[in-house]
Amino acid sequence: MATYDLLVKSGTLVDPAQGIHARRDVAFSGGKVAAVGESLAAGEAAEVIDAGGKLVTPGMIDLHVHVFEGVSHYGIAPDPTCLAKGATTVVDAGSAGADTFPGFRKYVVEASATRIFAQLNISSMGMIAERIGELDDLKWASVPRALETIEKNRDVILGVKVRLTRDSIVGKAAGITPLHRAREAADAAGLPIMVHPQGAWCDSIDDILALMRDRDIVTHSFHGSTHGILDENGKVRDSVRKARERGVIFDVGHGQGSFSWPVVEAAMAQGFPPTTISSDLHAYNLNGPVFDLATTVTKFLHLGLSASDALARVTAVPAKVIGMSDTIGTLAVGAWGDAVLFDLEEGAFELVDSRQQTRIGRQRLVPRVVIKGGKTYEGREVSLAPSYAR
Numbered sequence: 001m002a003t004y005d006l007l008v009k010s011g012t013l014v015d016p017a018q019g020i021h022a023r024r025d026v027a028f029s030g031g032k033v034a035a036v037g038e039s040l041a042a043g044e045a046a047e048v049i050d051a052g053g054k055l056v057t058p059g060m061i062d063l064h065v066h067v068f069e070g071v072s073h074y075g076i077a078p079d080p081t082c083l084a085k086g087a088t089t090v091v092d093a094g095s096a097g098a099d100t101f102p103g104f105r106k107y108v109v110e111a112s113a114t115r116i117f118a119q120l121n122i123s124s125m126g127m128i129a130e131r132i133g134e135l136d137d138l139k140w141a142s143v144p145r146a147l148e149t150i151e152k153n154r155d156v157i158l159g160v161k162v163r164l165t166r167d168s169i170v171g172k173a174a175g176i177t178p179l180h181r182a183r184e185a186a187d188a189a190g191l192p193i194m195v196h197p198q199g200a201w202c203d204s205i206d207d208i209l210a211l212m213r214d215r216d217i218v219t220h221s222f223h224g225s226t227h228g229i230l231d232e233n234g235k236v237r238d239s240v241r242k243a244r245e246r247g248v249i250f251d252v253g254h255g256q257g258s259f260s261w262p263v264v265e266a267a268m269a270q271g272f273p274p275t276t277i278s279s280d281l282h283a284y285n286l287n288g289p290v291f292d293l294a295t296t297v298t299k300f301l302h303l304g305l306s307a308s309d310a311l312a313r314v315t316a317v318p319a320k321v322i323g324m325s326d327t328i329g330t331l332a333v334g335a336w337g338d339a340v341l342f343d344l345e346e347g348a349f350e351l352v353d354s355r356q357q358t359r360i361g362r363q364r365l366v367p368r369v370v371i372k373g374g375k376t377y378e379g380r381e382v383s384l385a386p387s388y389a390r
C-alpha cells in the first residue's frame with residue numbers, strides 16, 4: 001500500500017498562509033494534505049505529478065461568482081468555469097434568495113464538484129430575471145424569510161447580499177431600505193453582509209459604509225461608476241480608509257461593469273489594494289473581460305502585487321474571511337487536499353477592464369492542473385450555450 005495517494009513533485013510551493021514560497025513536494029492522502037517537504041519519496045505514492053517549473057498553490061477561493069445556472073439569468077455552470085480553472089471553493093453572491101434557495105442548494109451546491117457556499121440575497125427571489133429588478137417590490141426584501149432560510153442552511157449560507165443599484169430597486173423613495181433589511185437579517189443571524197454599492201439611491205458610499213462593520217464585504221471596490229471609493233479629486237475617501245480600519249473587507253468583484261483600470265490604479269498608488277480578489281464571474285463576462293479568477297489575479301500582478309501577495313488574496317485571506325483557515329486556502333498538513341499547478345508565463349498579455357480599457361501585462365497565471373480533495377480533477381472542457389455568448 002502506497003503511503004500517499006498523490007505526490008506533486010518539484011514545484012515551487014506558494015502558500016502565503018504558511019509563509020512559504022520555495023521548492024517543495026506536496027503529498028496527499030485520504031483527501032487531505034499528508035506531507036510537505038523538500039524531497040518526498042516518489043516510491044511511496046500511487047500517482048506522481050511532476051510540477052517542475054510550475055507554481056503549486058492552495059486551491060483558489062472566489063468570494064463572488066454566479067452559478068445558479070438555468071434559473072438566474074447570470075448563472076453559469078460552476079464545475080467547468082470555477083473548479084476546472086482552479087477555484088476549488090466559491091461563494092455565490094446572491095443569485096438565490098429565500099424563495100429560490102432550496103433549488104440552489106439541491107441542484108447546484110449538492111450536485112457540483114466545486115465546493116460552493118452562498119451569500120443569500122435579501123430579495124427572496126434572488127437575481128432571476130433580466131428585466132425585473134430583484135427589489136422592484138420591497139415586499140421581496142423580507143427579513144423573516146431570509147432568517148428562516150439561513151437557519152435551515154447554516155452550513156452553506158455565509159452572509160446576506162444586497163445590490164443597491166437603482167436598476168434593481170423600485171425607486172428613489174426606497175432609498176437604501178434594502179441595505180437596512182440586509183443588515184437586520186444578518187445581525188439577527190450573526191452573519192456579515194456583502195454589498196454592491198454602485199448606483200445606489202443615496203449621496204455617496206459614505207452613507208453605505210456608515211452601516212458596515214467588521215467582516216462585512218464591499219464588493220466591486222474598483223468600479224468606475226457613482227458611489228465609488230475615490231472622492232472627486234481621485235483620493236481614497238476617509239470613510240473608506242476608516243471602514244477598512246474597523247475590519248470591513250474590500251473585495252474586487254470584477255464583473256462585467258465593475259473593474260476600472262484608472263480607479264484601481266489610483267487606489268493602489270495610494271496604498272489601497274483589495275483585501276480579497278474575486279471575479280464576479282457570470283454569463284455576461286465569462287467570455288471577457290473576466291474569463292476566470294486566474295485572469296483577475298493576473299491583473300493584480302500587472303498592478304504590482306507579487307505572486308505571493310496576489311495569491312494570498314485568493315487563498316489565505318478569503319479562507320480567513322469565511323472562517324475556514326484550518327481547512328482551505330493553505331496546503332498545511334491536515335488541510336483539505338485542494339491545489340492548483342500554475343504556469344507563470346512571461347510575455348505580452350492584453351488585460352481588459354470593464355470599460356474596454358486595456359493594459360499589457362508581462363506575466364500571466366495559467367492554471368494547468370487542479371487537485372480537489374487530493375485527486376486530480378479531470379474537468380470537462382468549457383462549453384458554452386449560445387445564449388451565453390454575449
Ligand SMILES: [Zn+2]
Binds near residue numbers: 065066280
Ligand atoms: Zn455579482
